[in-house]
Amino acid sequence: xxxxxxxKVAQVIVRAREIDAKVGAWNEHDRSHPGEGDGDAxxxxxxxxxxxxxxxxxxSEMNRDELSQLVALMWIGRGSFDPGEWDEAVQTAREEHxxxxxxxxxxxxxxxxxxxxxxxxxxxxxxxxxxxxxxx
Numbered sequence: 001x002x003x004x005x006x007x008k009v010a011q012v013i014v015r016a017r018e019i020d021a022k023v024g025a026w027n028e029h030d031r032s033h034p035g036e037g038d039g040d041a042x043x044x045x046x047x048x049x050x051x052x053x054x055x056x057x058x059x060s061e062m063n064r065d066e067l068s069q070l071v072a073l074m075w076i077g078r079g080s081f082d083p084g085e086w087d088e089a090v091q092t093a094r095e096e097h098x099x100x101x102x103x104x105x106x107x108x109x110x111x112x113x114x115x116x117x118x119x120x121x122x123x124x125x126x127x128x129x130x131x132x133x134x135x136x
Contacts, residue, residue, distance in 0.1 A: 002086065002124055004069040006131035008062070009117055012070065012107075013132060015055040016114040052108065059104040067103045068093040070117075074110060077120030086124070 062070065072089035075081050081089040097103065107113055118128045 002069060002073070002126070004066050004073065006121060006126050008066065009070065009073065009121060009126075010128075010131035011058060012055065013114045013117050013128075015051060015058065016108075016117070018051040019049070019055065019108070020112075020114060055108065056101070056104045059107060060100040062100065064094070064097060067100060068097060071096075071103060071107065073120035073124065074107065074113065074116045075120075076123050077116035077118065078110075083123045083125075 059067070059070070068090050071093035072081070072086065075089050075093070076083055076086070081092075098106070110116065121128050121131065
């Protein structure tokens with residue numbers, strides 16, 4: 001069964017939502033009038049974005065078992081595995097483990113990461129509301 005703390009998953013979900021709220025950095029501003037639109041730049045998702053960096057650091061501090069379970073939980077939420085295949089999903093994640101930084105980059109590259117983690121928690125019988133309430 002899942003040993004990963006729901007509070008840690010909720011932290012990832014909340015931080016991923018902060019990042020998801022931003023628009024892609026490819027969404028260029030009208031540069032014909034310098035200075036205009038620069039206030040919107042705080043909503044752009046940049047590589048060195050503090051919210052992104054905080055999430056990478058948070059994930060990178062997890063141990064290998066937690067990282068494997070976090071990836072497995074995302075896969076279950078995405079539908080790649082069923083809840084009954086938890087052990088197989090964790091083992092697959094463990095075998096594909098590329099280190100904490102690699103796992104953080106992989107997870108941040110998953111569209112809808114927060115949604116998949118929430119769905120994974122629900123499928124594993126963990127109350128998303130209770131987990132997120134403790135974080136908020």
